[in-house]
Amino acid sequence: METRKSSEKFVVPIGPQHPALKEPGHFEFTVDGEIVTGASVRLGYVHRGIEKGAEDRTWTQNIYLLERICGICSHVHATAYVLGVEKLAGVSAPPRAQAIRTVTAELERIHSHLLWLGVAAHEGGFDTLFMYSWRDRETVMDLLELISGNRVHYSTNVLGGVKYDLDTEKMDAIRRGLDFLEERTHHYMKVVTTDETFLARTRGVGLMTREQAEALGAVGPTARASSVRRDIRIDAPYAAYPDFPVKLITDDGGDLLARFVVRLKELFESYRVIRAILDQMPEGELTTRVPRRIPAGEVISRVEAPRGELFYYIKSNGGEKPERIKVRTPSLCNWGTVVSVAVGHKLADMPMLLAGIDPCFSCNDRMVRINRGQGAQFWSWENLRQYGIEYYR
Amino acid sequence: MNTTLLSILALLIFPGGLFLLGYGLAYEYVDRKLVARFQNRVGPRWFQPLADVVKLLAKEEIVPHGVQRGLFIFLPVAALAAALTAALYVPMAGQVPSYSFNGDLIVTIYLLSLLTICMGLAGANTIDRFSVVGATRVLTQLFSYEAPFLLALLSPAIMAKSWQISEINIYTHNNLWFVLTQPIGFLVALVGLMGKLELPPFDAPEAETEIVSGALTEYSGRGLALFRLGKDVELVIGLTLVAAFYLGGIANPLEFVLKTLALLVVVAGLQSLFARLRIDQTVGLWWRLGAILGLAQILFVIFWRLVLR
Numbered sequence: 001m002e003t004r005k006s007s008e009k010f011v012v013p014i015g016p017q018h019p020a021l022k023e024p025g026h027f028e029f030t031v032d033g034e035i036v037t038g039a040s041v042r043l044g045y046v047h048r049g050i051e052k053g054a055e056d057r058t059w060t061q062n063i064y065l066l067e068r069i070c071g072i073c074s075h076v077h078a079t080a081y082v083l084g085v086e087k088l089a090g091v092s093a094p095p096r097a098q099a100i101r102t103v104t105a106e107l108e109r110i111h112s113h114l115l116w117l118g119v120a121a122h123e124g125g126f127d128t129l130f131m132y133s134w135r136d137r138e139t140v141m142d143l144l145e146l147i148s149g150n151r152v153h154y155s156t157n158v159l160g161g162v163k164y165d166l167d168t169e170k171m172d173a174i175r176r177g178l179d180f181l182e183e184r185t186h187h188y189m190k191v192v193t194t195d196e197t198f199l200a201r202t203r204g205v206g207l208m209t210r211e212q213a214e215a216l217g218a219v220g221p222t223a224r225a226s227s228v229r230r231d232i233r234i235d236a237p238y239a240a241y242p243d244f245p246v247k248l249i250t251d252d253g254g255d256l257l258a259r260f261v262v263r264l265k266e267l268f269e270s271y272r273v274i275r276a277i278l279d280q281m282p283e284g285e286l287t288t289r290v291p292r293r294i295p296a297g298e299v300i301s302r303v304e305a306p307r308g309e310l311f312y313y314i315k316s317n318g319g320e321k322p323e324r325i326k327v328r329t330p331s332l333c334n335w336g337t338v339v340s341v342a343v344g345h346k347l348a349d350m351p352m353l354l355a356g357i358d359p360c361f362s363c364n365d366r367m368v369r370i371n372r373g374q375g376a377q378f379w380s381w382e383n384l385r386q387y388g389i390e391y392y393r
Numbered sequence: 394m395n396t397t398l399l400s401i402l403a404l405l406i407f408p409g410g411l412f413l414l415g416y417g418l419a420y421e422y423v424d425r426k427l428v429a430r431f432q433n434r435v436g437p438r439w440f441q442p443l444a445d446v447v448k449l450l451a452k453e454e455i456v457p458h459g460v461q462r463g464l465f466i467f468l469p470v471a472a473l474a475a476a477l478t479a480a481l482y483v484p485m486a487g488q489v490p491s492y493s494f495n496g497d498l499i500v501t502i503y504l505l506s507l508l509t510i511c512m513g514l515a516g517a518n519t520i521d522r523f524s525v526v527g528a529t530r531v532l533t534q535l536f537s538y539e540a541p542f543l544l545a546l547l548s549p550a551i552m553a554k555s556w557q558i559s560e561i562n563i564y565t566h567n568n569l570w571f572v573l574t575q576p577i578g579f580l581v582a583l584v585g586l587m588g589k590l591e592l593p594p595f596d597a598p599e600a601e602t603e604i605v606s607g608a609l610t611e612y613s614g615r616g617l618a619l620f621r622l623g624k625d626v627e628l629v630i631g632l633t634l635v636a637a638f639y640l641g642g643i644a645n646p647l648e649f650v651l652k653t654l655a656l657l658v659v660v661a662g663l664q665s666l667f668a669r670l671r672i673d674q675t676v677g678l679w680w681r682l683g684a685i686l687g688l689a690q691i692l693f694v695i696f697w698r699l700v701l702r
Contacts, residue, residue, distance in 0.1 A: 012523070012604075019602055034529075034673070121668070124668045124669060125593060125669020127432060128666070197667040197669075346671055346673065347526065348597060348600065351602040
């Protein structure tokens, strides 16, 4: 590191390794004193080549792979994939399977939002809220473990249905867990909206108008906190959402506080929907038969992940393996809002602003094309392979 | 000869030196454990602070490029030395201070500030960006809490008509506790102490989610251990000062332990109650609220002395 002259810009790097980041990403904030005058983001540190890998696996094997795109919203990735494949195959999972898929998805949303609440509080230096919300999050983790046997990758979905059934005992356990969580969520809502020191860190910070949110293509709770009416569960209902509609939660604040409020209110909505489904759980089979070879064609599958719209494009050539799977995760849509909103804020607000969109790094890592000077360097698969052989020779 | 020996004992064993280091580590443990329990965590084991220090002392100290080497090594030593020296003027463990003269209150407050200044310099000494931002924040915070903290300690001094800590201690011991008669001053002093020690919510200078470890980011090994010891020592001295001034003085070791522990419980509670304040909010809070309250308090005390007595 060389000494910088005072006339040069003072850049504070956050990442790739930084206590505020749980996954690697690189942000450069140009600061003037404490005020941020410029921001840039660079991703791509944990690119795993999953889309390419998916082309080499059968339709069934891909569920396993795609669930591992994200450790927090794993179920919703599998749901988007199986819904798309089922549409291509022209089958539809039985109503009970759809209901169980939705219950798991909403439980996952609860665990994701509680996790986010803790992380965001920690970024703001409110560790007590962090510890308490993560303690309570264990309840929903236990419920997910009860249903599927796994705390993180539930692998509930199979092509044409689900693996696990819900019996009365499990339903009662879920209801009890939800009662406890609902009571706690009321408490967190009170803390977030009344604690003066916390409000000082969230109110009016990261203000994004509705026009900005729409222009930047924000999705999910980030967009809904700027009163953009956008929720796939309502706009294009899938799984059991046509029968058990959710209410759209928006807030016109547009600041960090609004993002807290929207996510907490969505928790209440999730509790309500899960209870409604459990009360009127359809009877019937858990799976239908799906052919090994999926008919040729292409399909778009959209679901609402905890962070916003998750988009899958699936193309089949009629074989046992997909021709192409394209994933666009919600975090990728929301980065633009951070970078454009950051300017003019204090450096101390940056971690909370970053956390405000509930970022997930590894799921949105792309191949990055770096332009150095005039010539762009572009390596194909063959080049990379050759490089690897040369390197280890 | 005998006095020399006593002086050396005072410096190395009690009240400075070993006693204070051990006591500071013990209080760090109590603080960490209490905050952990308030946050529903398990918290560290009793020897964890000592283990941390031993580990840091055993580690290689890396002197990064671009620093003034002598200053880098000297600053932690100076910080710890200043904190230990300050202990000689306060009624540690209820004993009569080892050294005492009229005006030692001011000297003690200066010695306590030296730790903060050393940390600021340590940050500014390196070219690491996190350290530089941290150093700016350390010094900004110093300028914001120092005046109210001083004012809060001055009003008992004015009541006692003395600038000597031992005399103020005796005066407060013989009178109604100042925490009852001057609650505002007590609050400002206690919160000022938290600002001084950079405890949450005043931990903006070392906010890990923003600037990693603030001014001390580049320190590892011995330097970091010394800074941490210095902070522990300062915690004990600060609590002793506040207890002596506002909680009816410290006459014996039992009172010392009970009163400082009670203060520590309050401090730990305050640490876990709030979200971190931004540095501009800290400055605003201290100058808009802390300084004015401290000033009002001291004007009232002067008025009381001049007119009503």
